[in-house]
Amino acid sequence: MTRPDGRKANQLRPVKITRNWTMHAEGSVLVEFGNTKVLCTASVTEGVPRWRKGSGLGWLTSEYAMLPRATTTRNDREAVKGKVGGRTHEISRLIGRSLRACIDLKALGENSIVLDCDVLQADGGTRTAAITGAYVALHDAVSWLAAKNALTRKQTVATTLHRSVAAVSVGIIAGEPRLDLCYDEDVAAEVDMNIVCTGTGEFVEVQGTGEDGVFNRDQLNALLDLGIAGCQQLATAQALALATDLKR
Amino acid sequence: MTRPDGRKANQLRPVKITRNWTMHAEGSVLVEFGNTKVLCTASVTEGVPRWRKGSGLGWLTSEYAMLPRATTTRNDREAVKGKVGGRTHEISRLIGRSLRACIDLKALGENSIVLDCDVLQADGGTRTAAITGAYVALHDAVSWLAAKNALTRKQTVATTLHRSVAAVSVGIIAGEPRLDLCYDEDVAAEVDMNIVCTGTGEFVEVQGTGEDGVFNRDQLNALLDLGIAGCQQLATAQALALATDLKR
Amino acid sequence: MTRPDGRKANQLRPVKITRNWTMHAEGSVLVEFGNTKVLCTASVTEGVPRWRKGSGLGWLTSEYAMLPRATTTRNDREAVKGKVGGRTHEISRLIGRSLRACIDLKALGENSIVLDCDVLQADGGTRTAAITGAYVALHDAVSWLAAKNALTRKQTVATTLHRSVAAVSVGIIAGEPRLDLCYDEDVAAEVDMNIVCTGTGEFVEVQGTGEDGVFNRDQLNALLDLGIAGCQQLATAQALALATDLKR
């Protein structure tokens, strides 16, 4: 059985990471996993939420959303509905947790970074693309802070962002474990898993779901193997994207 | 290093499952994992959501909430705030997915079951207690349907609920993998994981998070081992609770 | 004509008041009027609402709610609907006014007590049970403040809570005035009245409604007689419940 786009089971879709994609944000990255396109911006803002004041620590949070026609049929806007849906909440929280795992919040002082991940075009894997792109946007924002000496004393970009983070989806379709599912595979998957790894191959978050089925230890291990390998390739893509200086 | 309540690392807190805890619902279970107490009710309602009409299939969904003073300090009510928070959304969705994994929705016809999981007292592990209790409440609701011949043709309780589901939290505290974390352990955990298993030891959902840290494959495996064993004990507790007939 | 549960017209349902029912709140009471069960917690919080700052006075407020399946059919959650309904607002305000009538808010300094009354199981009279239970929870919270010397100078539990407050419903069914209506009586009542009295038999609040009928002065007097006598018995039950020291 072949994949819709002819890929091998352990093959990522073409990954493209474009920095400086919009002009206002401290970090702005368009990340593409095949036809999935997510704009990730990192905004540095003064101050921290009320519950964190006086701690001396910064804060990092994320908000994920989809444009109404990022999908095959139009979705009503959450702003018009007047509330954020459960899926949006769940993904926003996942992105926030994943990126907080790679940053030393002391280095920010009592300032915040907001990572906005807006899906311009969806074809499966939007949350994992968002995490992968958000890391690069965050890196640019931290570099921006470093360049204006706004990190707390002795901190550098390297000590502030002490790990890189990337994410990929894996799943079992017709019994076969596959890497980086596109939308058609996602809806057909018996098991669906999102894996968030550091650049050195450690886990930051692992979420596996078998809504229309269950999975055993062997299947889990096969999926983890695929996911770790995929994250490794994404880490390389992130490093390449970050290898050049950004002209501002 | 000892646990706050003196348990062994691989030991559950005392589990108590009380059926028929309130009188109106088709299934009503108070589940206790130590000091964590969650009321799980299963409500049978006619009809299905609009997007499912005409499918011939039923639907199952869940809503989780905490009473304002279930916790050490009071939380504002979401009804008063006018919106459901991200954590609530995330947990409600997890419970719904987990329970849908054990039911044949065709057996319901176009009818729905809502599982309300309200935390009366919280001491860590509320979502896993909720899943474990909700399964028993669901079982009673399906029995209620069977008793009034409301399942679609030839279906029985056993074919409708073809698996049991239970859940438990595991985590790493000070380097030690532990089963069924209480609140003080939960806030201290470097890695936090929720494992949802069937009675036969297969995975329904696995969610591991290392917000303040990362975890490697060995640690993940240790946590999975603990979680699978814990779920097995919970499945036994569920079976015992369900072994007697319910007087209505 | 006999009552559904065989009671006499002037007879209360069995009343049960359990203190310390949950472990986190400063006061936590499960109150039962027959099958009606309401959890009343009193939470001490620092500070007062903005409009009261600088007054030197404390504040007391209440929030009432029902679990979705406290009733014979499931009610949608107000948090999910995104707004608090009129009935909920009306009852929350009644409880707050009733309890403010028995407390000297100067004794709290600029601190607040929130009384959360959550109906776990409903069978008529939830608001009157809530008031009756909330008084006991409030007493425990004030005792907690006294024990840590947090009341303003020279104030004691007795001077802070200078009255007790209890409430009961009365109504006319098929021409007969009855005390403490259960749900089936409540929906059949021509006149429905809630009476809130102090332990010494004075009125705090009187609300009589004849939605499907009207009532004359004689009927009103008969209902008031019933209600005062009922509140007197509830005051005794409260005193008994409070007669023992609470182990915390």
Next chain:
Amino acid sequence: MTRPDGRKANQLRPVKITRNWTMHAEGSVLVEFGNTKVLCTASVTEGVPRWRKGSGLGWLTSEYAMLPRATTTRNDREAVKGKVGGRTHEISRLIGRSLRACIDLKALGENSIVLDCDVLQADGGTRTAAITGAYVALHDAVSWLAAKNALTRKQTVATTLHRSVAAVSVGIIAGEPRLDLCYDEDVAAEVDMNIVCTGTGEFVEVQGTGEDGVFNRDQLNALLDLGIAGCQQLATAQALALATDLKR
């Protein structure tokens, strides 16, 4: 001790009822109790709420609101705040219940009447003025239905509106029971009571509150006496206002 406007304790403020005050509604009444001015419109609309469909019965409901600067200081709009407050809910429900007590909803068929009571200027007693004015607006709307033969068979205005309803506030200020409190008296009252009576002197609703105090049976009786007499005068004012035909 004299009243702010020199009235006797048992004297109403000047009452003015102007029908046809705006041109679009089926009933439109400006009611004035001294400086309190409330616009009451009755709108006939086709259909009934979903829960009442198929009953053959009509429905009557009410919505109360205050213009932002009806009061001495400006109140934020509930539309801008995005939610209806507790006081608004409580009063809207009181008005609706009171007016439903005087109408035979079968006569409407499955149609609804909405009574909108908007306070243009507030000086105490807005809810009682609203009920008193809403009755007249409702009468005009029922006459409008009768004139176009839209009442169900054999029903007339007189059989449809089988009672009149009026309301007045009473209270105890400095120990003295007084009728029809203005704002300054309202805030100073130890006991505050709203009495809704039919034209024949029966009670529809009685609500007495002693937030800053309590009241005994004698005080209650004195207030009821005052209120019944006041409602009687208001019923006369309503009858006079309705004595002339309305030119549409």
Next chain:
Amino acid sequence: MTRPDGRKANQLRPVKITRNWTMHAEGSVLVEFGNTKVLCTASVTEGVPRWRKGSGLGWLTSEYAMLPRATTTRNDREAVKGKVGGRTHEISRLIGRSLRACIDLKALGENSIVLDCDVLQADGGTRTAAITGAYVALHDAVSWLAAKNALTRKQTVATTLHRSVAAVSVGIIAGEPRLDLCYDEDVAAEVDMNIVCTGTGEFVEVQGTGEDGVFNRDQLNALLDLGIAGCQQLATAQALALATDLKR
């Protein structure tokens, strides 16, 4: 072709401006353009919005709303719907911008004026009537501030309100440009335009719309001519209304 009320194409409806219409607001004006009646109140409040603090400047804003039965059929309340609609937002913003054009906000110090424009009865042109009436209410509020020496140094009513502002609608019906459209004309108009002018004939805001058609330069010029002349007459009516002292 004649107009519904027999007016000439360039003729305003009868204009009536009543000051001091309600008693609490610093400025309170009922403005009538024929059957359109709008209550405009100006409320002086301490402080300015957060984003303006420290600027030394005051702020002026406006909120427009319609009573539910100001119109031929009843509109649901925005408070009950829980959100402000687009039309309401659009008109509130237009009124605010128009009135800010005539006031020196430095004269207020860091204080605010809120102009509430509530439509009591609608027959077309509610927004233009609102602007015209709000100017007079604003003038009374500024006079009130001047009388208590609350304007910043050396400022007078004349220097604070350095221009007057009035507004009128114009439109093309069946090819004919007309001034001050009533509702029936408004819905039939091919082109609809609102013109806001100063008392000296300069433009503050011009909004022309051809939803069911388009318009050319000649038509635009004819509408502007009509609108400027109409505003001139309204400015005279405002001046006359303001010519007498207000007894407070």
Next chain:
Amino acid sequence: MTRPDGRKANQLRPVKITRNWTMHAEGSVLVEFGNTKVLCTASVTEGVPRWRKGSGLGWLTSEYAMLPRATTTRNDREAVKGKVGGRTHEISRLIGRSLRACIDLKALGENSIVLDCDVLQADGGTRTAAITGAYVALHDAVSWLAAKNALTRKQTVATTLHRSVAAVSVGIIAGEPRLDLCYDEDVAAEVDMNIVCTGTGEFVEVQGTGEDGVFNRDQLNALLDLGIAGCQQLATAQALALATDLKR
């Protein structure tokens, strides 16, 4: 005095119109006016709003929004705030009215087109860019309907879209009328105007505002001249963009 980017007063910024920018929508256009970038998608959906059912007519509406970091500083998401702001409402309505002016809604039958205009990067003129791009997206959606024979009988793309529509901002900065303001000019403008024209130079909508000033007839005429000429150039750009067939 020169413009920030050295343009002449009557010169547009570089205009770029990219069709088929995303893959799911029936029309998808990225429009760029200099640094302002707006994604305009046209979504064909079955059915019409309730108030339009049975009319035989289609409907067209628009929703405008900005990504949180489209601007120099981050704006909170309206979905998170739980309501759509006044500016968003105002612009969404303007876009909808403008595009409805160019379409024959009978041709759609009872179906709808939603034009979503999401600002990816803002530098002034976002609403005029949105209108200009939305027309092209709408054209592609109508072509899509025509290609599948979904327009009602005998209608073609040309008869359905009987006009083109484009829009541009104009304003007066330091006394000089200028075309197509960038953000820095927009905030400095004494008069700000948005002009919506058909391809044949007729007006669809004209909105001129002098919030910090007023403007006279000569200034208005100068702005109109500039705006008409600018729209003419935009109409040419639209025609060029549409000159090629779209590969789907």
